[in-house]
Amino acid sequence: MPELPEVEVVRLGLRDWVMGATITEAQILDPRSLRRHLAGVQDFQDQLTGTRITNISRRGKYLWFTVVGQHGPTALVAHLGMSGQLLVKSGQQRYQHQHSAPDPALIPQLKHLKILLNCKRENGEEVELWFVDQRIFGGMFIDTFVQTSDWLPAGQSEVPESLIPAQVTHIARDPLDEHFDGEELFQRLRKKNTGLKRALLDQSLISGVGNIYADEALYEAGLHYQRRTAHLTRSEVQRTVAALREIFVRSLAAGGTSFDALYVDVSGTPGYFARALEVYGRENQPCRRCAAAGTQQLIRRETFMNRSSYYCATCQPRPRNRHS
C-alpha cells in the first residue's frame, strides 16, 4: 500500500526520468481514474498537451508535477490510492509496441493501464508515463496552485515558500517536510478527543501515514493505538514523530514496502522493507522486543476503523480508561 516512503520512491524515480520533459499526448484508457478532474477527459487532455514538466513535488501521499504551458504553471496531481502505480516505459517497453505481441511481463500492468502520457525528454528520447491502478481508488487531476494558508512558525515572520494544489491544501505537512512542526501537532492533538491511531491516519493533522506505518511507529514509540490524544504528553508525541521519521527514512532506503506486485517503483521494481516490519502482519508471532526481555508476548491483531491494528500488549499497554 503506498504510504509516504512508497510515494517518495516514485517521486524520485519520476524526477530522474521525466523532469524537463514535454507531454506530447495524453491518452485516457479509463475515465474513472479522472473522477476528481471535474472538467472531464477532453479538458484534461487539452490542458496537458504541449506542457513541460518543470518540477515534481509531494506532500504526504499526494504527488504532483508542475506543468508549464501557455497559461502559466498548473499542477498535475496524482494520488496512488490503494494500488496505483506510476511507471516509466522506454524503448520496446512502450505501449505502442505492445499491440501485436505484448511482453508477457507487462500483461498485468497493461490490464489495469488507465492513463498514458507520451513524453519527450530533453535529450529527445520518447518515453511513456503509465498510470496503472487495479482498484481505482487513486487517480489524477489538474489543479491550480494556491499559497498555503500556513501558520507562522514561532519566531519567524515569513511563511515558508509553498505553492500547493488547491485540492491538497487540507493535507497537513508530513514528518519529512522541513517545515513540519512537532509542537504544532502536539497542541492540535491535545485539543482533540480521539484515539492516537485515528489521529495519525487523519491526513489533516499529519500526512503520509497509513495503516502499516502507523502500527510500526506506535510499536516503536511504545504507545497503544487507543491512547487518547488529549492526554498525551509532549514527549510521547515527540517519540511518535521521531519513530515515524526514523521508519520512513529506513523504508525509503529500502525502496518502500511491497507485499505483492501492487507497489513498485517507476521501473517496476518492488521495495524490500516488508521484511523489516516489526508488528504489521505478524499476528501470533513473538514480539522481538519482549522475546529479548524473556517475556515472549505474541503480536495481537484487532479490527479497528475497518482495518487491522497490530500491537504488542506488553510494549504497548492498553489504556485503562477513557482518560488515559
Add this chain to the structure above:
DNA sequence: CTGATTACCTGAATGC
C-alpha cells in the same frame, strides 16, 4: 466537533 458508516473498486483467498 466527533465518530460511525458508506461508497468507491478488483482480485485473491476462503467457505460451503
Add this chain to the structure above:
DNA sequence: TGCATTCAGGTAATCA
C-alpha cells in the same frame, strides 16, 4: 468445480 462471501484499505461524503 462453482458460486458466494470476505478481506485488503485511502479518501471523502454523509449522517447522527
